[in-house]
Amino acid sequence: METARQYLSHPCESRFRQRPAARLVRRSEAVYGRLAAGHIECMAILKIARMGHPVLSSPALPVDDPASAAIARLIGDMVDTLVDANGAGLAAPQVHVPLRLVLFRVPPGRESSPEETGENGCDPAPASALESPTVLINPEIEPIGTHMVENMEACLSLPGLAGMVQRHDRIRYRWTDTEGRSHECEARGFHARVVQHECDHLDGILYPMRMTDLSTLAFTSELGRSQPVED
Numbered sequence: 001m002e003t004a005r006q007y008l009s010h011p012c013e014s015r016f017r018q019r020p021a022a023r024l025v026r027r028s029e030a031v032y033g034r035l036a037a038g039h040i041e042c043m044a045i046l047k048i049a050r051m052g053h054p055v056l057s058s059p060a061l062p063v064d065d066p067a068s069a070a071i072a073r074l075i076g077d078m079v080d081t082l083v084d085a086n087g088a089g090l091a092a093p094q095v096h097v098p099l100r101l102v103l104f105r106v107p108p109g110r111e112s113s114p115e116e117t118g119e120n121g122c123d124p125a126p127a128s129a130l131e132s133p134t135v136l137i138n139p140e141i142e143p144i145g146t147h148m149v150e151n152m153e154a155c156l157s158l159p160g161l162a163g164m165v166q167r168h169d170r171i172r173y174r175w176t177d178t179e180g181r182s183h184e185c186e187a188r189g190f191h192a193r194v195v196q197h198e199c200d201h202l203d204g205i206l207y208p209m210r211m212t213d214l215s216t217l218a219f220t221s222e223l224g225r226s227q228p229v230e231d
């Protein structure tokens with residue numbers, strides 16, 4: 001909590017680098033659906049905590065006021081950080097803020113079809129452009145069924161690594177938006193996986209803790225190599 005207070009009260013003028021105003025306005029509109037007065041002047045790329053930092057292994061705290069200016073600034077900085085890192089998702093503890101807030105985006109081509117997500121589906125793609133991730137505040141996940149699927153995952157807090165992780169194929173999740181409104185939707189496939197991965201961060205869980213076969217943990221730079229030739 002101390003970390004969160006320190007971060008949220010930090011004056012941005014002293015350490016945030018400037019961004020072209022037009023780009024920041026576009027991003028602010030994309031994330032909030034409106035301009036966030038007082039927020040577009042300065043945004044930042046935040047340092048990402050790596051595995052081993054205590055902030056990644058502790059449960060995060062609920063966001064008390066999702067509509068506060070401090071949360072709006074945090075989200076803006078997390079969007080900048082996610083885009084800069086070219087990631088699919090980012091949780092507040094990864095930027096040293098122990099609060100229950102995550103961002104994610106589903107790249108075009110990895111969204112589920114309407115038939116897959118059902119009538120309550122809410123896949124953000126293709127509307128989710130590169131710089132407009134979905135923001136989930138105080139999210140809660142409920143698995144749908146027992147079917148698990150395995151796929152490779154990576155994490156900005158474990159740079160250069162990837163591993164096979166089992167996740168629920170279908171989930172229902174609920175969250176609060178930046179105006180304090182509650183939402184609920186169903187997801188499967190990549191959408192369900194990235195939400196589960198990011199929400200795990202809020203409970204101090206990193207993907208290697210979900211792995212059942214550590215032999216699949218690998219440096220991404222080594223993936224795709226052919227098997228060594230026996231001699």
Ligand code: NI
Nearest residue numbers: 154155156157
């Ligand atoms: Ni991660």
